Amino acid sequence: MRGADTRRGIVEIFPLNLTVMNNSSWIEKLRQRWQLGSIFQVVIVLVVFACTGITIALIKRPLLLFLFGESAAGSTLVTVLYYIFILPLYNVVLLAYGFLFGQFDFFWKFEKRFLGRIFSGFRKTNK
Numbered sequence: 001m002r003g004a005d006t007r008r009g010i011v012e013i014f015p016l017n018l019t020v021m022n023n024s025s026w027i028e029k030l031r032q033r034w035q036l037g038s039i040f041q042v043v044i045v046l047v048v049f050a051c052t053g054i055t056i057a058l059i060k061r062p063l064l065l066f067l068f069g070e071s072a073a074g075s076t077l078v079t080v081l082y083y084i085f086i087l088p089l090y091n092v093v094l095l096a097y098g099f100l101f102g103q104f105d106f107f108w109k110f111e112k113r114f115l116g117r118i119f120s121g122f123r124k125t126n127k
Contacts, residue, residue: 034106045106048097055093056086063089091115 031042098107
């Protein structure tokens with residue numbers, strides 16, 4: 001039988017750095033980087049990203065079944081094609097959630113920057 005002095009509490013087993021949890025400087029850095037007006041807007045933007053990711057994860061299986069059927073479930077080609085199809089869908093869902101949460105302008109600018117970076121690699125550079 002263990003004595004009271006050998007028992008360790010949950011805090012000793014899993015120590016938490018509460019100063020990191022209470023320090024909101026990372027949120028402030030996001031607010032400045034994204035040029036948002038308030039911490040609340042940062043939280044809303046993070047919620048939009050979370051909702052979009054969850055939605056895409058939930059529709060993956062039905063989308064794969066619809067596009068490729070049961071037989072091609074583990075194929076490498078199917079995986080590559082899934083990522084090609086999911087990129088535009090992710091962007092549309094992101095804009096839809098941005099609209100629903102009142103942050104459409106932010107996400108529209110975000111999408112334009114994102115797509116500009118993707119397609120800038122396809123442009124010819126004159127040297």
